[in-house]
Amino acid sequence: xxxxxxxINAIICYxxxxxxxxxxxxxKNGMLFSVTLxxxxxxxxxxxxxxxxxNKRMNQTSLGVLLTYIPFFVLRPWFAYQTIYFLLWLMVFxxxxxxxxxxxxxxxxxxxxxxDWFVGSKRMILGDLRxxxxxxQRSASPWLFLIPAVMSIALMRWAVSKDSQLWGLAVAxxxxxVLFFLILLAMRRTKAKVYSMDSEVNLVLNQAKRRAVSYLWxxxxxxxxxxxxxxFLSIMNENPSMNGVWLTITLLFTAIPVGLVIAxxxxxxxxxxxxxxxxxxxxxxxxxxxxxxxxxxxxxxxKSILVTKRVGIGExxxxxxxxxxxxxxxxxxxxxAVIFGTSFLMIRSELTSPELTVNTDHQVEIQYPMYSxxxxxxxxxxxxxxxxxxxxxxxxxxxxxxxxxxxxxxxDIGKSRLYLYKNNPPYIQFxxxxxxxxxxxxxxxxxxxxxxxxxxxxGE
Numbered sequence: 095x096x097x098x099x100x101x102i103n104a105i106i107c108y109x110x111x112x113x114x115x116x117x118x119x120x121x122k123n124g125m126l127f128s129v130t131l132x133x134x135x136x137x138x139x140x141x142x143x144x145x146x147x148x149n150k151r152m153n154q155t156s157l158g159v160l161l162t163y164i165p166f167f168v169l170r171p172w173f174a175y176q177t178i179y180f181l182l183w184l185m186v187f188x189x190x191x192x193x194x195x196x197x198x199x200x201x202x203x204x205x206x207x208x209x210d211w212f213v214g215s216k217r218m219i220l221g222d223l224r225x226x227x228x229x230x231q232r233s234a235s236p237w238l239f240l241i242p243a244v245m246s247i248a249l250m251r252w253a254v255s256k257d258s259q260l261w262g263l264a265v266a267x268x269x270x271x272v273l274f275f276l277i278l279l280a281m282r283r284t285k286a287k288v289y290s291m292d293s294e295v296n297l298v299l300n301q302a303k304r305r306a307v308s309y310l311w312x313x314x315x316x317x318x319x320x321x322x323x324x325x326f327l328s329i330m331n332e333n334p335s336m337n338g339v340w341l342t343i344t345l346l347f348t349a350i351p352v353g354l355v356i357a358x359x360x361x362x363x364x365x366x367x368x369x370x371x372x373x374x375x376x377x378x379x380x381x382x383x384x385x386x387x388x389x390x391x392x393x394x395x396x397k398s399i400l401v402t403k404r405v406g407i408g409e410x411x412x413x414x415x416x417x418x419x420x421x422x423x424x425x426x427x428x429x430x431a432v433i434f435g436t437s438f439l440m441i442r443s444e445l446t447s448p449e450l451t452v453n454t455d456h457q458v459e460i461q462y463p464m465y466s467x468x469x470x471x472x473x474x475x476x477x478x479x480x481x482x483x484x485x486x487x488x489x490x491x492x493x494x495x496x497x498x499x500x501x502x503x504x505x506d507i508g509k510s511r512l513y514l515y516k517n518n519p520p521y522i523q524f525x526x527x528x529x530x531x532x533x534x535x536x537x538x539x540x541x542x543x544x545x546x547x548x549x550x551x552x553g554e
Contacts, residue, residue, distance in 0.1 A: 096173070096176075100166075104163065104180070104183075104184070104187075107184065107188075108156075108159070108160075111187075111188075112156065114406045115191065115192070115195045116152060118195055118198070118405060119148050119198070121136050126141065126145075126202060127195065127199045128199055128385060128404040129199060129202040129203055129382055130382060131206060131211055132211055135206075135209070135211050138205070140205045141202070141205065144198055144201045144205070145198075147198070147201075148195070151193075151194035152195075155193065156191070158190070159187045159190055159191065162186075163183060165179060166179055166180055172444070173444075173494035173495060174443060174444040174494075175444070177436070178437045178440060178441070181433050181436065181437065182433075185433070192389065196389070233281075233304045233308040234278070234312050236275070236278060238312055239271070239275045239312065239315065241312075242271045242316050242318070242319055243275075245271075245319040246268045246271045249264065249267060249326070250264040250265070250267065250268055252326075253326050256326075257509065260326060263322070264322075266322075267319060267322035270318045270322075274312075274318065275311075275315070277311055277400075278312070280399045280400050281304070281400060281409065284304075284399070284401065284402075284409070287303075299365070299366055303366075306358050307358065310354065310358045314354070314355075317351050321351075328487070355407065356407065359408065360407075385404060389405055389410075390410065391410055391414070392412070392414045394414040395414070396412055396414065396415075397415060398415075399412055399415055399417050399421075439463075443492055443497075443499070446463060447462075447536065448461065448513035448533065449461045452547075456470065456472070456551070457469070457470050458524075458548075460513055460533065462499060465500045465501075465511070465513075467531070471551060471552055473526055473527065474525070474526065474552055475525045475526060476523075476524075477525075477545075477548060477549060477552055478522075478523045478525075479521070479522060479523070479541075479545045480519075480520060482519065482521075483504070483512070483514065483521055483532050484504040484506055484507055485504065485505050486504035487502065487503055488501070489502060489503055489509075491512070494516075495516065496516060497514060497515050497516055498512045498514045498516055499514070500512065504530070507530050509528070509529040510530040510532065511531045511532070513533045514532055514534055515534055515535070518534060518536065518538065519534070520534065520538060520545070521533065521534045521541070522534060522541060522544065522545050522548065
């Protein structure tokens, strides 16, 4: 199942990057490869060569990254190494898919300087005073974020009341709501864009865009809470026959925010084209020097944290500001920490096995990183050796095709702790006042031997 889920994610990323960078070879909105050019430049032989070379490199790169995904399927029997390979592949994939565009951008910029092609003013143009004063009037009020905030708090309380092990996921849901709220605040400080020499046109387009985007983030926050609710319900599902249904519903729901983002920005762009075509006073500004390789924006003279992307849809960060630098490098550091941290934990899990011992105080201790547990022998209400474990779902732990360790919710018996090698009976079952514990050794003979020792100690 994990192989399918990760492969679906890989396909989504692959299609998204192709759809983003492939069209950059076509002249649109006065730009080619994110470089502003006059229309007559498209007839230049050098431009045509750059377009041809880009398409060739893009096709080669696309095929190459697909071929490098094959080892992911080969590593399927080794969950930890398969996941680590996927994370590394994803990082390399993101970099490699951008390289053809970056090279085409640099070549186009060099040819532009050589031919002295410039469009409009060679300086940054800010919106006029009226636009600056009125640009936020129609944005969604920040107070509206009380709706998803209340939803997050209620969802958190409900999830933790059902299972305390869900607190981490509940906090993540609240953090996402806060993140969307901060994005909304940053969007309100984005500089007004000059589309036309007509101030009224500028006012209408900036207000319309800010309104659409502000409500977009509000609805994203609401949808995010619904998504986490579906995740909680999926985790607490104790009917194994419904696992596929819940997984399908959850995955399909993720398409709604993606579709919403695409629809909103498509509507914004359509409105801009419609008004500007009838206006006839469109302004093109030459700000290529602020776009590093056509992707990242770096303008110390612009105090806006977010600016409209030249490639793709949405906004990007202005790394020329202090806040922009913190966000950009903080994101890189966070991703590195997550990838290396996850890799370390997975390798450790692959190389470490749980160990059950009984100390001199007649206390049973199960040692395992992050999921160690201990209880007194007198707390055991029932000790038995079973050949099967009820099906269920993980709430906080590790589950691969080989082992299951940590906190789970099992059918008919509820909250349980598992320290198991899957499909390797028998299993020692402990019944305690607050739930069940299942344990086994990799060698079935050792499991039976350990069970007999425990049975003698408990007098069963």
